Amino acid sequence: MKLNKIEFLVMNSPIRRFFQKNIDFKIFKKYLKKYNIDLTGKVILDAGCGSGYSSKIILEEFKPSKLYAFDFMPEQIKLAKKLNLREVNFFVGDITKIPLPPSTFDGVFVIGVLHHVPEWKRSLYEVSRVLKKGGVLLIEELSGSFVNFFNRLGFTHPKEARFEWSDFVNGMEKAGFKILEERKIFFEGIKSFICIKL
Numbered sequence: 001m002k003l004n005k006i007e008f009l010v011m012n013s014p015i016r017r018f019f020q021k022n023i024d025f026k027i028f029k030k031y032l033k034k035y036n037i038d039l040t041g042k043v044i045l046d047a048g049c050g051s052g053y054s055s056k057i058i059l060e061e062f063k064p065s066k067l068y069a070f071d072f073m074p075e076q077i078k079l080a081k082k083l084n085l086r087e088v089n090f091f092v093g094d095i096t097k098i099p100l101p102p103s104t105f106d107g108v109f110v111i112g113v114l115h116h117v118p119e120w121k122r123s124l125y126e127v128s129r130v131l132k133k134g135g136v137l138l139i140e141e142l143s144g145s146f147v148n149f150f151n152r153l154g155f156t157h158p159k160e161a162r163f164e165w166s167d168f169v170n171g172m173e174k175a176g177f178k179i180l181e182e183r184k185i186f187f188e189g190i191k192s193f194i195c196i197k198l
């Protein structure tokens with residue numbers, strides 16, 4: 001589902017970028033170090049990449065051999081392409097139907113995407129499908145209660161995508177992931193996870 005105007009502005013603001021670089025990715029890097037997973041030279045996907053800032057960080061921090069990044073909103077991909085990251089293959093795409101072959105990636109990042117997607121469970125199966133066996137999923141999400149709070153501030157999200165953590169964890173496990181670790185980010189309503197595809 002597309003972001004409304006308020007969220008589009010917030011998500012593409014310097015404040016969000018500051019937090020993404022200094023909090024979200026610091027946690028992802030700690031996870032990878034702790035579990036001895038090296039993404040250097042690997043094939044990586046940034047699913048729901050927004051305007052491409054996360055892809056830029058992935059490129060700088062992990063130096064993948066190939067980086068694919070897609071988003072549902074053509075407006076976001078237009079902005080991402082303006083970053084002039086020639087190494088990144090940016091395209092418009094839908095996480096419920098990823099237009100790529102199975103077992104393509106060593107690592108997939110899904111950052112704040114699934115609470116926008118009514119078919120979030122199906123999306124987890126899609127992410128699992130395109131990951132190689134033993135590949136790593138780094139995912140950050142918002143719980144349904146936290147999304148309700150944001151909706152009071154003028155954001156809009158589909159009702160079907162308001163999951164609580166037990167349901168989300170269940171969805172990941174059913175899609176074939178083993179959760180190695182999860183951490184809350186400031187609030188119980190925002191969590192990031194590192195998972196391995198079994």
Ligand SMILES: C[S@@+](CC[C@H](N)C(=O)[O-])C[C@H]1O[C@@H](n2cnc3c(N)ncnc32)[C@H](O)[C@@H]1O
Nearest residue numbers: 001048049050071072073094095111112113116
């Ligand atoms: C909150 S933003 C996060 C963007 C980026 N991952 C980040 O962390 O800055 C959520 C993004 O998910 C995208 N999105 C929503 N539904 C999607 C879908 N079905 N497939 C792919 N992307 C989707 C939105 O267009 C939006 O750019």
